[in-house]
Amino acid sequence: MTEPRVSVEFQQRELFPELPDEKTMTAWVAAAAERDVEITIRFVDEAEGFDLNSRYRHKDYATNVLTFDYEHEPVVRADLAICVPVLVRQAREQGKTFLAHLCHLIVHGTLHAHGYDHVTQEQADVMEPLEIRILQKIGFEDPYQDRGEQPEDSQRRPLP
Structure with a gap:
């Protein structure tokens, strides 16, 4: 069996210097890939995270990760929106490292x-x-x- 082909596009990564390099984050996606994957990961601030969660989930807060899945087979196609300020706050509250929590949200x-x-x-x-x-x-x-807060996400509608 061949390894799945993994294509990841990163958006707004430069806004968050604490993020690891793209190779590391792509490896995390690859570790969870069961078939070929084309994913865009957009890193957002709290305002954009709030807007996306409000618009697509009708929740009035910024959440840690939103998943917009478009296709499961034969190729997985999706967008992830990761709200970095929420990720930072949750990692601190849960006693986790930034990298561990980021990896968890990406997986x-x-x-x-x-x-x-x-x-x-x-x-x-x-x-x-x-x-x-x-x-x-x-x-x-x-x-x-520790059965702390789990990632919240949405698979309801694609990003505009």
Whole structure:
């Protein structure tokens, strides 16, 4: 079996100097890829995160990650919006490193792009162990070990 082809475009990365290099983040997407993937990851501030979450989920707060999945097969096509200020705050509150939490959100969003979900307990029982295995393979701890806040995301509509 050949490795999936992974194409990642990063948007607004230059606004957040604390982000790791693109090669590292692309490797995180690749670790979660089950088939060919074309993903755009847009890093947003709190205002844009609020706008996206309000517009597409009708929630009046900025969330950590939003997943906009367009196609699951034969190629996974999706956009992820990661709100860096929320990520920073949550990492601090949960006693996690910035990199560990960022990796978790990228893996989490990539799995959603593949069609995984965690709305029901049955779905979570499939998605979360997979997430944990991927993160541990990369070198990060189980993000759910303290059962803190989980990533929030949306798969409702594509970005405009």
